[in-house]
Amino acid sequence: MRRSAVWRIGAGMLVLLLLAACSRAPAPSGAPGPAGQAPQQPAWSPQRPIEFVVTTNPGGGSDLYARFMAQIVEKYKLSPQPLVVVNKPGGAGAVGMQYLHSKRGDPHAVLITLNSVFTTPYLQKLPFSSIADDFTPVALVALDPFVLWVNRQSRWQTFQDFIAEARQRSITVGGTGSRQEDEILFNLLQRAAGTQPFKYTPFEGGGAVAAALAGGHIEATVNQPSEAAPHYPDRVRPLVVFQEQRNPLYPDVPTIKEAGLDRPELIYYQVRGIVAAPGIELAAQKWLTDLFKKIYDTQDWQDYLKQNLMVGRFLGGDEFKKFLQDYVKLHADLIRALNWAQ
């Protein structure tokens, strides 16, 4: 038992060393699927490794999801060619999106989304505007919920307490980056509940935001459950979840609708989805959607979702496109209303 584990690690190390040695060059595929194995020949299959574009540095949230999925593909031999993670960080997703967009017609590249894919095209001068229409939607693989958090020492016991005070004075809140999902959500909340403008403080990442709230340096956040988890329940308190249903992690915390704000835009998630380059053929799109459906259905991915406190939801092809279009419109309208666009 122990011995085989050691061997497995040894094999893993070999792959890692190869990767390091050729500076993230594509790893040789473990098993190039022989033709005889597949009962029906698919209409399209990849001819070379598929680039998995990540818009953060190695170690960023979406980077780890992508690497995990690439590992699942390898483990279950889901594809004749491996997924190879390529980091294109910078500009709140602008660099990575630009890179994928330049691969028009080439299905050998996909990108994992963060909600910056909805905002960045409207904030920066880029040759595309809609992630739904100017790229090829492939699949939704998870939704990461947002929760309103306050410090445990705070006098706000309920969402109503919080909103009542937010209508009186400008509350200091924090979030990841500027004009990205956290600030978007606080603005949606301000508009829906008629509060004073929040005093929004941008931080480098979700972990820093959660730490600032736990230390009492800011008054509220809309962290995701995984970001706030190390501080819950000792140092932070959830007041409301921005979901359709109650979150099983916090069964006593009301949904935003139960808390009295029945507004569709306040059902808001971080969208963990996959898009491909624009203009790829339909057969290739279908193959990619199937691949991510297979990944989604593995026990490994389902366990991973649970461990990272996310909501599993799969949407493929046109359904996912419609889902993205709604999010694009929500963000575009808000950015226009707030006069953020350049």
Place this chain on the structure above:
Amino acid sequence: MSPLEALALGFQTVFHPANLIYTFLGIAVGLIVGVLPGIGGTGAIAISLPLTMFMPPTGALIFLGGIYWGAIFAGAITSILFGIPGEPWSAISILDGRPLAKSGKAGLALTVNFTSALLGAWLATALFTFLALPLSMLALRFGPPELFAVLLLAFGTFVGLESGSPAKSLVMMAIGLVLSAVGLDIVTGQPRLNFGSVELLKGIDFVPVTVGLFGLGEIIYGAIEARRTSQELSALRLGLAHVWEGLGAVIRRAWLALSSALLGFIIGVLPALGATPASIMAYGIAQRTSKEPQKFGKGAVEGVLAPEAAAGGASVGSMLPMMTLGIPGSPTAAVIMAGLFMWGLLPGPVLFQQHPDFVWGFIASLWVGNLLAYLLCITATPALVAIMRIPYAILAPLIVILSVLGAYAVSNSMLDVWIMLACGVLGFIARKLKYPLSPLIIALVLGTPAENALRQTLIMSGGSIGILFTRPLAAVLTVVALALFLLPLVELAVRKLRQKPALASSAD
């Protein structure tokens, strides 16, 4: 369970054969990526993370930790030998490590580097073992105002240190600050100084700039100045003589090593800063408190010792608040925390209660892993020194190739290669005109976090700078930092005042 009992349990876990192999593998990977510029320890840990999905969590954590310690030890090897940093935290070691190597004392510099890194890591591990929970509370008390005050302190330690012209230092610092401003401004979300380029939105990374300024710049300078080798091979000694000398040098400076390690540990515990600012601050303080500050930059042993002790302390320190509070003390610790989630573990005090074998196995691996890394490095030292005997005509092109690859590997971008080449030319010009390089590097590393912390502070206070003086912790740090800034001016004024009466009396 007392810490000692728990530690005994931890050692049992670590000495399990499988875990010893994980430790060894981690250290080996860390040493390799630590030597290669561009591929950092943080990146290597992120890339290996999915591989650990099939490992037992304790083994996985020991393995990833091993990569971190290996990278800490190995980062300075190329800094010292070739003047190109393998890791951001070893950039400052170039300033004195490279001159030492050039004067034939590469073995001494490497030994001092490894030994002080081990001392730093072990001091931090001792603090981790016995005071983990109380010390971690420090991380919670540091909000943006306190972090800004610490960064101000870091800048303060460098004011008035450059032996050359203060105006030239200011120019280089300004260039560094301008470079750090390039990219997407996280406070307003506006692009800055990108001249319409989408690629420049990612900002200017520290690695290509340092590699260009120091590594390539020196090669261009050497080529144009027609100094054949610029290395004094005659003094180069192989064998263990320099190793013993290095050990002695560290022991004689044990006080500096321990205080730098403690500083590194504290900076490591604070959220997000990590080993790079720690090594820079330790260098500044070592020079400031030295009896012979003019020796720094020309091959002072303290200039290698202090930053490495701090980096060793910071790397271990940054893991402490990550394990106890879920607040990573460095970007690397943040990646390892993502691993904890993947293995189904939540950081926090509960982790210490529910999974003592995991936590204490890791703490024991801090003792064992760092020692292992040290032993591997120190036995390799004679071989590493032998590299310096390769003729310069062969070594120089290799350094250039390594620099180009390293710059590209940072974010798979040709832009970084161009930046590296441009900085090489800038480094040459600066050497030629005797502009110091370190202020640029310091400003580039500390500029962005300092700017962000200041602006977050001002948003919190509604624009009033007074917040830096009304929060007790921030106030103390700010006052000390301001004193450091004003000290050179006061010294100057005192000197002028003393000179005047002297002049007046001589005129009589």
